[in-house]
Amino acid sequence: MVAKQSGRNRGGGGGGTAAATEVSVEELARVPLQAILLADSFATKFHPITLERPKVLLPLVNVPMIDYTLAWLESAGVEEVFVFCCAHAKQVAEHLENSQWFAQPNFSVTAIESNNAVGAGDALRLIYEQNVIRGDFVLVSGDTVSNMSLAEALGEHKERRRKDSNAIMTMVITQSKTSPTTRQSRLGTDELFMAIDPDTKQLLYYEDKSDKGTVSLDKTLLSDHPSIYLHNDKQDCYIDICSPEVLSTFADNFDYQHLRRHFLKGLLDDDIMGYKIFTHEIQSNYAARIDNFRSYDTVSKDIIQRWTYPLVPDVQFFGNSSTKLDRQGMYRASVVGQSRSAQVGPFTVIGSGTTIGSQSQISNSVVGEGCKIGANVSIEGCYIWHNVTIEDGCQLKHAIVCDGVVIKSGVILEPGVVLSYKVVVGQQFIVPAYSKVSLYQQPIKQDSDEELEYADSSTGFMDASSLSGLPDKLKEESTIQLSESQLQAASEVGSGGVGFIWSTSEGSHEEEWRHSVAPIPPAKLLEIMHTSNNELEVVQQDGNLPPSGELERDSVTANSNDYDDDDVDVKDDYEFFENEVEATFKRALEENIKEDDVILEVNSLRLSYNLATADCSGALFYSMMKSALSAPHPSPSDLVKNAATVITKWKKLLKYYLPSIDEEVGLLISSSDPDEIEVILKFEEMCLESAKEYSTVFVQILHLLYDKDIIQEEAILNWASEKEGADETDKLFVKQAEKFIQWLNEASEEED
């Protein structure tokens, strides 16, 4: 609101109101294009490296990331950039000074330093207070690599603004397919769901943390828009073209921190001031943000493969030394000492002043400036920064090695290792996969849960202070304590080594492979594939004979092979639910938990999975039969006995979910209780697939259930009549139960 007013004031300086809008529009066009560059990601994904240096200064193919962003902004016609620095603000400002970004013609760079911002929201609020943004601006973070031209997106944005002043933001997106197995994009981010109106390009829905793989759209969206595309193959470039209202929105909503999670969601869900967000898809240009180690690896490779042209190593777009491109994507600086017998493979960048010893092999890697690589070293897929010493006979695979690291002879770095600044790795030491080594000890209070990167203000504050405070403090101490730490750390990274191996908490270790520079190991991939295959199998099984509530819907067409894919999710859910119930029941058996408590637990499970009571009875019965099966049963009759004991013991439990016939008799006189049929069907399914032992004693168990008043005769009869139409294999058990059914029929007739 405030910004709008100020805009009017500016325009209103000329004269009347009608003229004022015109003037302001014109003025908007004349205002030099501004950009806000957030030189702090407010995240901890690059720990421990970012303890010593801000993320935006980390070299990406030997050039600091921020230089890519600035070079792009400059070439895209941005004239004024405000660099917001928070963590290590001094270093960022120093870099800008040294690299002469301040001295560019027609391109002004201003550094805004702050020490207490904990998120992008704080940064934007601070910039808003400084009142330096005069018109539309580009909002990027300092880790963005792109070569897109802003003109088109900017033109679209301005055009929309003219028609509708509520269109305050245009988000740049690009097409990128997520991996079908791991459900993560090539940049290592989670699968992103976006709903976009194909006509207006308005963004209607944004979900990047979809754990269950489900998307829920508001009904009103469908009524308001004639058509909606739901995309999961788009990637957010984190390049936003914003109007000044974005800043004022942040100022009004002081709890907004994260650009996407708070601001975007807030606008989409809460409908603040009727503001709208639009998207602009870039086709052939490149744009990506480095969010984690995986995207660091991916973007580096994209740069080497020249997708980011002209931001490539052999073009001196900014401050990089002259490099020549040889065949097969080999970039070599002009001054490289390479032994004749050394093999430098494809897609490799060698910085100037680096020497490579004999018989060494380097491929798919980036080696910085002034590195010394000994003989017989093998380097594959590594990112070696500046002034690194690697002694003879080392083997490095998919590692990040920061400035000044010394790797003594015979060291092996397993995939995914990160060695932070000035770490020394002792002789013959094997650094285990995915470990991170730093001179600094891991802060104990640090919650290494990656989710907390944009934490609420309390923890975030601590984090930020530790981020900025720790290095300075430690820098002084490290020199004094070096001998001490050397002694301490000797055991951690081999004899003569210096550094601490950071432990990762169990939770995040599981995810470590997702976000490392190393490719996902084939074993893990197999695992994922296996689980997804299992899910598929389950789906197929279910296709033959659906459990649970599906039957209610499809009971008319008993042959249920014609399930569409929509049901997959429901079945997945049911699968999980069934497992949970089984686990609960097992626990109940082992710990002798009361029935009421079990009911309570199962009920809560049912609610959390959003299933019907019928599903509970099926699942419970399934787990009961399973437990009976797990007890020793030398002969089928023993099995029946086992089942009988279990069923009698837990009868009440089962009865709870199978409402007695008395209550229902008035209501469901013609069609018997579906829950009971459910139990029978479940049992039938079990006999067929998971517990074949039961198939021989099917009738006996059925009888048992009848005797114990768990299943009413109507249910059995209905089951039989339902199965009449089915094919031969399906009727296997009906035939077995023929006599029993006959007896039941006669009995009921007698009663009548």
Added chain:
Amino acid sequence: MPDVHALVNDFLIKLKRRKIEGSKATAKVTAEVLRSFISQQRLPNTNQAGALIDAVKAVGEQLIAANPVELAVGNVVRRVLHIIREEDLSLTAAAIGGLSLSAGSDDEDDVGHDEHPALSAAAVAAAARSTLRPPSLQTLLEDVPHTAAVPHTSSSGGDSEGKSKSADKNSSTKRLKHNVIEAVNELIQDIVTCHEQIAEQAVEHIHQNEVILTLGSSRTVVEFLCAAKEKKRSFRVFVAEGAPRYQGHTLAKELVTRGLQTTVITDSAVFAMISRVNMVIVGAHAVMANGGVIAPVGLNMVALAAQRHAVPFVVLAGIHKLCPLYPHNPEVLLNELRSPSELLDFGEFSDCLDFGSGSGSPILHVVNPAFDYVPPNLVSLFITDTGGHNPSYMYRLIADYYSANDLVLQRRSAS
């Protein structure tokens, strides 16, 4: 002084970031930057030429390093160096002439000078200045006086003569600088007008009802074809579209607006169509000293097809494209690999470039070279602004325009 620095820096940045496209534009800007650089350069009283050459060399080195692929930068820098050398030479010759002459010649103005060619020393000086170089093959083959009377050369010569006479008494610094700037202005003029100069010759090469094939787009080619069209020649043009940038499409559009019968074909159809073609006319990125051509990608294929069917392969090249280097020189960067996104849509292929799964090394590699090298034996004729030349004559032409001392500009670094 600082504004020149800013100018040079600005140009350097533009070159580095590949913001200037096209060798003509680059050549023109290079010459202009060098002109203002020279005009602001303070020269010592002795050995002015040497100082100026060193200064220009230092700047030129930076410019060349900024974009080693764009050979036109180096060409213009060498041309300017050559101009300085020659102006220096002619001044010295004039000085010697002035010394040997009696004071009487001082009273005569330059009109009298033209009227009395018998004045031997002045004539020597004038000849040395106006031909601007040691006798070239061209001057030997053609009529010497005729070359000397090429309008702009003689007029500028006369002009500088007059100025030099007046400046003689003031300071010799201004004279050398002035002469050099005049000559650089001429060079800029040459670069600007090279299209017209080349296009003037169009009617001599394009005949009635011929079929011309070209690939991609080149401003020189457009002007050339249109000049022939304006002279009422009726002919047809086949335009190969020039993947991956498809500049042939824009060329076709332009030719059609000028009323030329145009056919667009794919690059791969060139061989099929070449038998119906009477002449191939293409532009070039640079012409090397051996007569080889660095040209937009795809032209080597066209040249081979033309040779197979004995179709003349004609290359149009402005004089700024003449490069005194040989393609085997190590400092010649022959090619530039551009973004693969010109070939493929990144989004479509993003799943092939997922390094998270698999071995982590890229399996899909897209190569997008900007240039081809066409060897001299495939080229039938070069048409420059001075006329048509054989590939084997190129080295000689280059000797006329460049000084042998300037061929290697980049100082080898100490290591």
